[in-house]
Amino acid sequence: METTTTELNLQPSSQVLALLSACGAGVIWGTGALVVNILVAQYGFSPGNVSFWRFVIGAVVLVGFFWNRILWSRIAPLLPLIILAGAAMAGYVLLWFLGIEQMGAAVPTLIALCMPPVIVTVISIIRGQERADLQLFLVLLGALSGTVLITTRNADSAEHFGSGSMVLGVTFSLGSAFLYAGFSMVNGRISKALGAGPTAACLTLVAAVIMSLNFLFSPFIWPTEIPPQAWFLYLGIVTAALALLAFSWGAVRLSPTALTVATLLEPLTAVILSALLLGQHFGGLQWVGSILLLFSIWLLGRRVSANNEQGALAKGCNG
Template identity: 25%
Template sequence: MSVDLPTRARSSAALVIAGVLWGTGGLAGSLLGQRAGLHPLAVAAYRLLVGGGFATLFVLLNGGALPRTAQAAKRLLAVGALFALFQASYFAAVSLSSVSIATMTTIGAAPVMVTLAGTRRPSRWTLGSLAGTLAGLVLLRWTPDEPAHLLAGLGLALLAAAGFATLTLITAKPVLEPLSTTAFGCLVGGILLTPVASWAGLALPLRVDVLALVCYLGAVPTALAYAAYLRGLATAHPVLGALSAVLEPLTAAVLSALLFGERLSVQAWCGAAVLVAALAVGYWRPEPA
C-alpha cells in the first residue's frame, strides 16, 4: 500500500507524540507509587482503568457507541489481554531486575520481534535503524550493578516485549477507530489486571497530589498516547511503530535530568544521540506500509 507524504508525516508525528508521552508516564507512575505507597502492579491497573475510563467517556460523549460486532469484541479482548500482559510482565521484570534492564530489554526487543515476524525482508535502512536503536538503548540505560534474579527479570521483559510487539502487529490493521480501541481495550486490560494487582493492595489515599497523578497517568500517557500510537500505526509500518517506543526511555531520561537533577553520564548522552539518529533514519526511509 502506497502512502503519500502528508499521510506519512501525520502518522510519524502521531508516533513521536505517543513515544514522548509514554516517557512522561514512567515518571508519573513512579511518583504515584511513591506517594500512594502502591505496588507497581497496582499502578499499572490504575493506569489502564483510569485511562480507559477517560477515553470511553470521551468516545461516548462524542456520539460513539459500544462495540456490537463479534469481530470488534474479539479485537478488544485481544487488545485488553495484551495491555494487561505487557504492563504486568514489564513491572514484574522491573521488580526482579531493574528499571534500566527491564526497559532496555522490553523496548529494544520489541522492534526486533516485529521485524522477525514480518513477511518481507527488511531494507538495509530499517536494519541500520534497528541496530542504532539497540546500541543507543544500551548506552542510555545500561548500568553495571544489577540485583539478583536478573535472568528471571530478563525473561519477563522479553515476555513484555512479545506482548507489545503482538499488540503492534494486530492493531496495524484496525477494526475500530484508534480512540475506541484504546478506550475499550484499556478498560478490558485494567479489569483483567485488577485481580493480579489486588494481592498487593489497591487502596488509594484521597489526597490532591495522588488524585492528580492518577488522572494525569490515565489521561495523558495512557489514553492520549495509545490513541496517537494506534492512529499512527494505521498508515505506518509496524516496525516503525515499534521503533517509536524507544522515545519513552529517551524522554524519561532527559526529563529526569532536567526536572530532578539526575546527572546523565557522557555514555548516556551518546546513547541519546545515537537513538535520535537511528529514529531519524527510520522516519526518513521507512518501510512501505
Template identity: 30%
Template sequence: MTHVSVRRGLLYVSIAATAWGTGGAAGALLHQTGGLGPVAVSFWRFAAGAAVLLLARLLFGLGGPRPAGPLTTVRRARLARRGSVLGRVLVTGVAMAVYQTAYFAAIAESGLAVATVVTIGATPVLVAAGGRLLLGERLGATGLGAVTIALTGLAVLTLGDGWAAFSAAGVGWALLSAAGYAGVTLLNRASTDEPYATATGGFVVGGLCLLPVASAQGLLPSGDPLVSWAVVAYLGTVPTALAYGLFFTGLAAVRATTAAVISLVEPVGAAILGILLLGERLTPATACGSVLLLGAVALLALKERGQAPVPV
C-alpha cells in the same frame, strides 16, 4: 476510519512515544505519594484511560462519525465485524495487561536498567520478525541499520551501570513483556477498526485482568488524596488515553517496525525529564545514547516518508 497520511502517522507515533516517557515518572510519583504497588498503578492507569476516552467520546464525539448508508446496511456491516472487533479488543487488552505486569516483574528481578533495555530493545526485533512473517513488511538495509543503531543507543542510554543486576528470571519476564507489546503493535497495524474504540476496549479488558492482583496489593491510594488523584488523572489522560489513541491511529499509516523503533524514544524523554525536573546529571552515556536513538528514528522516518505513495 479517517485516512491518515504517513507524515501524520509518524507525528502521532512520535507524540505517543514522548507521552509514554512521562508515564514512568507519573507512576513512580503515584507509588511514592499514594503508596500503591506497581500492578495497582497499572490498573488505575487503564481505568482512568478508559474513563477519559469514554468521556471524550460523549462530549466531543471522539471516534469519528457514524457510517453512512441505509440503516439495514450499517447494521449488517456492524454485525459482520462485531466478532472480529471484539476478538481484537480482548487480545489487545490481555496483551497490554501481560506486558505491563511482566515489565514490573522484570524490574523486581533485574532492576530498571536491565528490564528496560531487554523489554524495549527486544520489541522492535520481535516486531520486525513478525511484520515480515505476518504482514509482508520488508525491513531492508536501511531499516536493519536503523534498528541496530537504535538498539545500540538504547543499551548505552540505559546500561550505564552495566549488567550487575542480570538474572535469567528477569530477562525472561522482560522478553514476555516485549512479546506482549510486539503483539499489540502487530495486531493493530493497519487495522480498519476505530483506534480510540480499540484503545478504550483494551483499557477495560486490561484493567479487569489486573483488578484481582491490584486489589490484593491495595487498590486505594493513601496520603494526600488531591495529589494522588491528580496524578491518576494525568496518568490516565496523557501517557495512556492520548498516547495509545495516537499510537493506534498512527499504525494505520506507519509500518509496525518503524512504529516500534520510534517508540524507543520513550527512555530519551524519561532521561530528559530526570535532568530537568529531578536534578539528575547529563552523563556522556545519556547524551550519546539519546543521539543514537534519535538518529535511528530520524533515519527510519525519512525512509518511511520516501516510500509513501504520492497523492494523485
C-alpha cells in the same frame, strides 16, 4: 493526473504525521515512567495499583468521549482479537514491572523495549510486509544501540540480585517484550476496522478489567492526598488515554517496525526529565545514545516517506 499528484503529495505527509504521532506516544509514556517512579518511591504505591487506576481512568475518559462512535456491530467479529490485544497491553506492563521488582529497572527496560522492534521486524520480513535492506538495518542498529546507551548508565549491578531473581526478571521481561510486539502488530488491524478512538477505548477497557484481577492478591488503594491524586489523573488521562489514542492512530498508517522504533523515545524522555527535574546526571554516553536514537528516527521518517512515494507512484501508474 491531478488525483495522482494529490495522492503523491498527501500520502507521504500522512505517514510522517503518523510517525510523529507514534513518537508522541513514546514521549508521553516516558513522562509516565517518571510519574510512576515518584508514586512508588515517594508515596509507596505498588506498580500494580498504579497501573490499575491508570487503565480505569483512561478507559472512563476514552469510552466517554468515543461512546457515540463505537459501532458494536463492527466490534463483534473482532471481539476475541480485542480481548487478546487488551490483555496483552495489560500483560506487558505488568510483566515489565515484575521484572523490575526482580532485578532493577535497567535490564528489564532494555529487554522490554529493545526486543519488540527486532521481533516485529523479523516477522514482517518473513510475511513480506517489510523490505530487508541496509537502511532498515541502520535504523534498527542505531535505535537499539542508542537505547542501550541511554538506559544502562545507571544500571543496577547484578551483584545485588540472586540468580533466581535474575532468571525470573529476564523471564518476565521477555514475556513483556513478546506481548508488546504482539500488541503492536494487531493494534493496526483493529484500528483500521474500528478507528483509532474506539480501538483505544475498547483496549483500555479490557486492560482495566484484566488489571482488576490483581485485587485477588492485594487491595486497590486510591490516594487521599491531592499531589498523588493529580499524578493518578495525569497517568490515566494523558499516558493511558491520549498516548494510546496517538499510538493507535499511528498504527493504522505505519508498519509495526516503524511503530515500535518510534516509541523508543520513551526511555530517552524519562532520562531527560530525570536529569532536569530530579538532578540526575546526563552523561556523555547518554548524549551519544540520544543522537543515535534521534538520527535513527529521522532516517526512519525518510524511509517511510520514500516507501509511500513509491507506493503512490505505482498505484498511479497502475490506475
